[in-house]
Amino acid sequence: MTDTLEATTPGPNRHPHKPQLELPPNACDAHVHIFGPHDRFPYAEERTFTPEDVPLEDLEELHRFLGFQRSVLVQSACHGSDHSAVLDALERGAGRYRGVALVGPETTAREIGRWHEAGMRGARIHFAAHLGAPPTRSEIARIVDLVGPFGWHLAVHVMGPSILDFAERVHEIPLRIVFDHMGRFDISPSRPQREREALKRLLVENDDVWVKLSGADRIASHPPQLDDAIALARELFTTRPDRCVWGTDFPHPNTHGFMPNDGDLVDTLCGIAPTQDELELLLVANPEACFDFAPNA
Template sequence: MHTLTVTTPGPDRSPRRPRLSLPAGSCDSHVHVFGPHSRFPFAPERTFTPEDVPLEDLQSLHSFLGFDRAVIVQSACHGADHSVVLDALERGKGRYRGVALVGPTTTSADIEKWHDAGMRGARIHFAAHLGQPPSRDEIARIVDLIGPFNWHLAVHVTGSALLDFVDRIDEIPLRIIFDHMGRFDISDGREQPERRVLKDLLAGDDVWVKLSGADRISKKTPGMDDAIELARELFKSRPDRCVWGTDFPHPNTHGFMPNDGDLVNTLAQITDSPAELEQLLVTNPTRCFDFSPNEVP
């Protein structure tokens, strides 16, 4: 454990064993790796400081829960230095895919190198706690860099930002994946235009959603019934365009830290059959993140 002042608590390190048995090749489609700081320092310009949660912690959790694959998303706390994710991709030997943070100094040579390592997407933020959102010109530059490699664009929106982003969809000729079900306000009694817009977008061309972050958006913790209901609604509307993730180790979760075994159990409320579970955890991620069916030992 590092000696920095931690602003973001670590995960629940005593996961409960899920009641649900996961199919072979299951993918946790949204996770992060933090440090260890002694080897992979956090960025000086970071907006939060997490505990060390190295790859070994993630691997131990996945072995316990039953996941064979994962999509590891570069965290803003590591900034432009992707060493922590590249190390995980190398050690994963095909089990992992990565999502990068493409910045103003990123070159096409960087993208080519990252692609060969297993990166398959770039993430952009429209979240106040992670700094200034990218401009249209900045997004266009990212699209130009990653387009030749057929990467997806992961879009992290919060609040009503999804509604503002809709006008940009036609400017992005790539697969778009909305993180954490759009992270809009799902309070009881609130009219939710974001809910309708997200479902409309899923009906269009190559737009996907991660059914992750239930703990972030729920107003009814610890059961998270409201967020689970949204996840089920999105999955039933486009079962071929949804993937699922734990969001381990749950950065910037405040007031409620989910147990990852309990999160896995919510899959029984989102899907109705083993076939649907396999589609959500195996078939869809394989296609979405360019996994090879032969890459799971």
């Protein structure tokens, strides 16, 4: 009998709408998580939230429905340093998935080598208070030393004004940097847009800076209306179309209040990359370049 856990964060919308948009072959959902099942892949004792189980089978069912063939599986803080769930998914995906790890002080170079062979291609760091203390400069430097020889990227999860401080560190990091969720800052028109301008400047001035046009529901000023977030995604895409990728963020961990419908999120692509060529670039060519997918995987 499976033990039950009390979730502290809501699960996803289990009834997605069928998107009106037809996705191109090899379309990639560049930011997703899987949770459990916890009886096979336990959650970390030190976790800051407990999700509903959303295993790989749930993600695969959603992607078949939406039209994705590829995805980037981001290790969740609720699983801590145990990457078993993501590694299992990478093996089962047979090249259709790439992974992003949480590299801690206990992670060894040998582990990085094994993870690379499995399909990991990035390490994630958090500047988000609900996920714990941010990494120090020395901790980031250690991650860079470990993953740099394998060509991994550094996935950077900033919130609020923290992108302004991190922008000053970009020149110190000799890796591809991928900002999650469009920088996840306040886009209300009533406040200064220093974060927006900083992110656009980083994209323009650095060939190794990328951004995930995900998390529209997290940054929209008046959800469920997502117009201002879609407009930001379009602005970032037109600023540097060759340095943008897109993801659903399924199953939307730590979302409280408005829970997006993933079919609706796919249809926001009509406002972000409205032409077929733009859609191919955002969902196929750019993920191949950023995450090292084989062209026909």
